[in-house]
Amino acid sequence: xxxxxxxxxxxxxxxxxxxxxxxxxxxxxxxxxxxxxxxxxxxxxxxxxxxxxxxxxxxxxxxxxxxxxxxxxxxxxxxxxxxxxxxxxxxxxxxxxxxxxxxxxxxxxxxxxxxxxxxxxxxxxxxxxxxxxxxxxxxxxxxxxxxxxxxxxxxxxxxxxxxxxxxxxxxxxxxxxxxxxxxxxxxxxxxxxxxxxxxxxxxxxxxxxxxxxxxxxxxxxxxxxxxxxxxxxxxxxxxxxxxxxxxx
Amino acid sequence: xxxxxxxxxxxxxxxxxxxxxxxxxxxxxxxxxxxxxxxxxxxxxxxxxxxxxxxxxxxxxxxxxxxxxxxxxxxxxxxxxxxxxxxxxxxxxxxxxxxxxxxxxxxxxxxxxxxxxxxxxxxxxxxxxxxxxxxxxxxxxxxxxxxxxxxxxxxxxxxxxxxxxxxxxxxxxxxxxxxxxxxxxxxxxxxxxxxxxxxxxxxxxxxxxxxxxxxxxxxxxxxxxxxxxxxxxxxxxxxxxxxxxxxxxxxxxxxxxxxxxxxxxxxxxxxxxxxxxxxxxxx
Numbered sequence: 001x002x003x004x005x006x007x008x009x010x011x012x013x014x015x016x017x018x019x020x021x022x023x024x025x026x027x028x029x030x031x032x033x034x035x036x037x038x039x040x041x042x043x044x045x046x047x048x049x050x051x052x053x054x055x056x057x058x059x060x061x062x063x064x065x066x067x068x069x070x071x072x073x074x075x076x077x078x079x080x081x082x083x084x085x086x087x088x089x090x091x092x093x094x095x096x097x098x099x100x101x102x103x104x105x106x107x108x109x110x111x112x113x114x115x116x117x118x119x120x121x122x123x124x125x126x127x128x129x130x131x132x133x134x135x136x137x138x139x140x141x142x143x144x145x146x147x148x149x150x151x152x153x154x155x156x157x158x159x160x161x162x163x164x165x166x167x168x169x170x171x172x173x174x175x176x177x178x179x180x181x182x183x184x185x186x187x188x189x190x191x192x193x194x195x196x197x198x199x200x201x202x203x204x205x206x207x208x209x210x211x212x213x214x215x216x217x218x219x220x221x222x223x224x225x226x227x228x229x230x231x232x233x234x235x236x237x238x239x240x241x242x243x244x245x246x247x248x
Numbered sequence: 249x250x251x252x253x254x255x256x257x258x259x260x261x262x263x264x265x266x267x268x269x270x271x272x273x274x275x276x277x278x279x280x281x282x283x284x285x286x287x288x289x290x291x292x293x294x295x296x297x298x299x300x301x302x303x304x305x306x307x308x309x310x311x312x313x314x315x316x317x318x319x320x321x322x323x324x325x326x327x328x329x330x331x332x333x334x335x336x337x338x339x340x341x342x343x344x345x346x347x348x349x350x351x352x353x354x355x356x357x358x359x360x361x362x363x364x365x366x367x368x369x370x371x372x373x374x375x376x377x378x379x380x381x382x383x384x385x386x387x388x389x390x391x392x393x394x395x396x397x398x399x400x401x402x403x404x405x406x407x408x409x410x411x412x413x414x415x416x417x418x419x420x421x422x423x424x425x426x427x428x429x430x431x432x433x434x435x436x437x438x439x440x441x442x443x444x445x446x447x448x449x450x451x452x453x454x455x456x457x458x459x460x461x462x463x464x465x466x467x468x469x470x471x472x473x474x475x476x477x478x479x480x481x482x483x484x485x486x487x488x489x490x491x492x493x494x495x496x497x498x499x500x501x502x503x504x505x506x507x508x509x510x511x512x513x514x515x516x517x518x519x520x521x522x523x524x525x526x527x528x529x530x531x
Contacts, residue, residue: 009347016343091334091335091337093335096330098300099299101321101324102351
């Protein structure tokens with residue numbers, strides 16, 4: 001069987017599983033709903049805040065759009081497929097696939113790649129829908145591409161650190177919460193804000209903010225983000241492999 | 249078909265090897281049983297042979313090629329029925345099997361065909377999450393021979409099944425064997441092994457103690473005798489006679505003229521042989 005034929009079968013199976021689970025369908029659509037809410041809600045909120053409290057929200061538009069474009073799309077699609085990976089681990093389907101022409105290595109590569117491929121479309125779509133605080137098209141697309149790494153990281157984090165669906169919800173909240181921590185950097189002066197660089201998503205947020213402000217150095221942060229997020233993804237993949245092999 | 253020499257495997261972090269110095273051969277077209285109590289090393293051995301465990305030492309040759317030289321194409325020829333069911337629960341039985349069918353380059357059975365064989369014809373379009381454990385086990389078994397494997401690994405294939413379905417499974421194994429499939433059966437069910445296996449290997453504490461045909465073992469370790477129980481005024485009396493020269497044994501013939509309550513051959517069971525050979529009970 002060709003890799004393409006095997007992938008097609010896996011995609012069809014995933015579509016059936018997600019379509020039969022309301023929660024997963026809801027999570028998948030959540031990033032779009034949030035992007036729409038940002039597009040129509042944030043500018044109105046900005047007007048209210050300025051009129052009633054004299055607070056200017058506009059300088060923080062890039063903060064909001066970076067979160068929607070780089071974390072929501074990747075994070076949600078990553079978590080949905082993380083649920084499927086966890087289920088495959090829980091129900092031992094991974095074992096059955098491992099002794100089929102799919103093999104464990106192919107299945108895991110597919111499972112990590114799929115959320116990233118979906119995020120490739122979802123990230124710029126969320127940015128476009130949100131429509132505020134965006135950088136120019138070049139950096140927007142480049143950062144959306146690097147941002148897909150977070151989708152794979154979210155998938156592996158959920159399937160590695162949760163042993164069942166109940167724990168998965170806790171891990172899901174942890175992933176969502178942790179991904180917001182680097183946003184605090186926006187309120188910190190340099191170089192102190194580089195401490196947030198311990199959280200790899202920070203570098204992409206930083207690149208986004210710099211690009212949205214018209215800065216030319218955004219690509220440096222993007223490269224650091226690509227390297228740190230790739231290292232994190234590889235580390236998570238090794239952890240998951242060890243977990244599955246230990247269980248077998 | 250399968251040749252294993254000096255096979256060792258130790259789980260990461262374990263002090264003792266799970267299997268040590270294992271060596272046996274599985275001939276083409278036979279049903280070979282690996283028998284032993286829980287924790288003896290049966291599943292570990294199967295884990296190595298089906299490519300799920302890495303880091304083993306020794307030599308394993310399958311279908312004429314070292315195991316290490318096989319890639320994903322190994323599974324075009326190998327089928328595995330796990331002891332624990334493992335299915336996509338949100339999919340129906342048909343969808344599960346159709347998905348796995350789509351993975352093989354070779355000709356496969358249709359989902360409906362194998363489901364009918366294992367008695368799940370009425371549950372083809374039922375989601376597996378609604379199946380009982382026994383139904384899931386039968387689905388696992390059905391999936392394992394969808395692609396007509398040449399080498400078929402069965403791990404406790406009748407566990408959790410009622411007698412009718414267990415017999416059905418045995419019949420399917422015999423049928424596949426008649427069509428040329430080589431079977432490696434892992435079980436602690438001695439009756440199943442005695443019924444199906446051409447040869448068995450007793451494994452205890454990770455070591456293979458003996459490999460032989462069940463009949464040979466039973467002859468070697470059993471008593472060749474017949475026990476006759478007769479009615480007496482006070483109850484019953486047992487008489488035991490050697491099978492050698494039984495037709496000319498006048499005492500035996502005289503006993504038969506009494507009121508006979510029962511006659512039993514004293515042939516031993518495979519379980520008794522296992523206990524004699526290994527000194528271990530099958531728990």
